[in-house]
Amino acid sequence: MTNNPYAPAVQKGRWKPTVLFWIVAAIVLLVLIPFAIAGGVGMALFILGLVALLTGLYVLLFKRRSWVGLPHRKSGGIVAIAGFVALILGAGVVGATAAPGGSTDKASLASTSQKSATATPSATPTNPANSACLTAAETRKYNDQTLICTSGSDQRLVWMTEADSKRVVAEKAAADKAAVDKAAAEKAAAEKAAADKAAADKAAADAAAAQLAAEQAAAQKAAAEQAAAQQAAKQVPAAPAAPAPVAPAPAAAYYPNCAAAKAAGAAPLRIGQAGYRAGLDGDSDGVACEK
Structure with missing residues (x-):
């Protein structure tokens, strides 16, 4: 509220819930129910105290009516103090209900540590299969067996018995050799195909060159013959022209x-x-x- 003497007087009357009240109340109820089910009365008291504290602080700081219709700062301060007390009480109840479980956990932990302290300190051999295999060809002994760190078919290192390790290594070597042989055969086939193609191309080129040479030789021979014929024609004397026949007189x-x-x-x-x-x-x- 302001201290302006010219401000219109606020009519005091019976408080009526507004739409904002019902909205905030519904939200608080939806939040309160699951927390109350999970944490009991202490958690419900804690949530209600937190809501009351925030509502009272809102009235104190902004000097405006809250969603529950607190009329002035004095009522807001009272609600804030009550909310703080409820908040502290709820936290205490929640902590008290959680303490027995913590003590039980401590007791179980103490008994476990006592059992481990009284256990026989004799070391038992561990199966290498339960540990990571990091170095290839590494060997370990377990139950009178020799386990070897071997790369499997999936290229992962695993512990295997000596017999299984030798078998896997032999199979892998055979597979690698087969892959190398296949690659070599494919390379040789590709090289042979390339050589055959090159030889065929060379033969075709040689045949084309031979045909071209033959055609050129034939053309040269024909030209030589034609030149010789022309030269011979120039050297032969021309035959005397035959006398034209005298046509008889068409008289009678x-x-x-x-x-x-x-x-x-x-x-x-x-x-x-x-x-x-x-x-x-x-x-x-x-x-x-x-x-």
């Missing part, structure tokens, strides 16, 4: 039959020549008296 060439035309030396007669007529051309091919 008439042959009554092919015998007359042959006798005159005019056969055979071609169409357009003097003395040619269709009567002498029996097959009408344009040439008369050709036989």
